Amino acid sequence: MYNPFSLQNKKILITGASSGIGKTTAVECAKLGANLILVGRNKDRLTETLKATTSGSMIVPADLTKTEDIENLIQNISEIDGAVFCAGIGNVVPFKMATRKWFNPIFETNYFSTVELFRRIVKDKKIKCGASVVFVSSIGGNYSITKGNCIYGASKAALNSTMKFCALELAPQKIRVNSVCPGMVNTNLIKDGAVSEEQHKADMEKYPLKRYGEPEDVAYGIIYLLSDASAWVTGHSLVIDGGITI
Secondary structure, three states: OOOOOOOOOOEEEEEOOOOHHHHHHHHHHHHOOOEEEEEEOOHHHHHHHHHOOOOOOEEEEOOOOOHHHHHHHHHOOOOEEEEEEOOOOOOOOOHHHOOHHHHHHHHHHHHHHHHHHHHHHHHOOOEEEEEEEEEEOOHHHHOOOOOOOHHHHHHHHHHHHHHHHHHHHHHHHOOEEEEEEEOOEOOHHHOOOOOOHHHHHHHHOOOOOOOOEOHHHHHHHHHHHHOHHHOOOOOOEEEEOOOOOO
């Protein structure tokens, strides 16, 4: 059956694959025929993701903030047809308290490790011509400014900016680079206790669709960007936010 969103026989690397959007994206990509390289810090949780996917996939436990783990990953993968960079952490810190010690771990995980891994993949020729790359960013980077979110938002804004430069530089190789920018999504990232359940419910009422997103909502957008259905799309930030930015 004809399906422009098929990922049949495409080899796709997914970071942050042990939970949340990354795990769901892995499961949905597998349903469309992809062979996966699943990357995350927790081997047990990666194994659970692997069990929910197809044969032909593999796991590579790695802490991408560590140079040696990036090196090991590069050495253990062959050429890929696509990548989803989904590893990320958050925090809520008022600007007046936002010292460098708060910035460093967020930027190391959300920005520097992601960009360095992608740089190595390109430099070491581990990505095919015609491949598609997706950065998982956030509306908090460029589209939605909220109190206490300056560090997280800055890391995602940096990711969106770098995405555009990469898209331009890699276009001669037909490598497409895009990002998705979700609103609030029901994952463990928003369940750290910094915001109460009552506050979340009140915040949902601000969304035109009156709910937060589910990981599947974002995964389907990522699949579009990975697939040949988006063959003429590069350098784009796809907002998936239940209408909150309108």
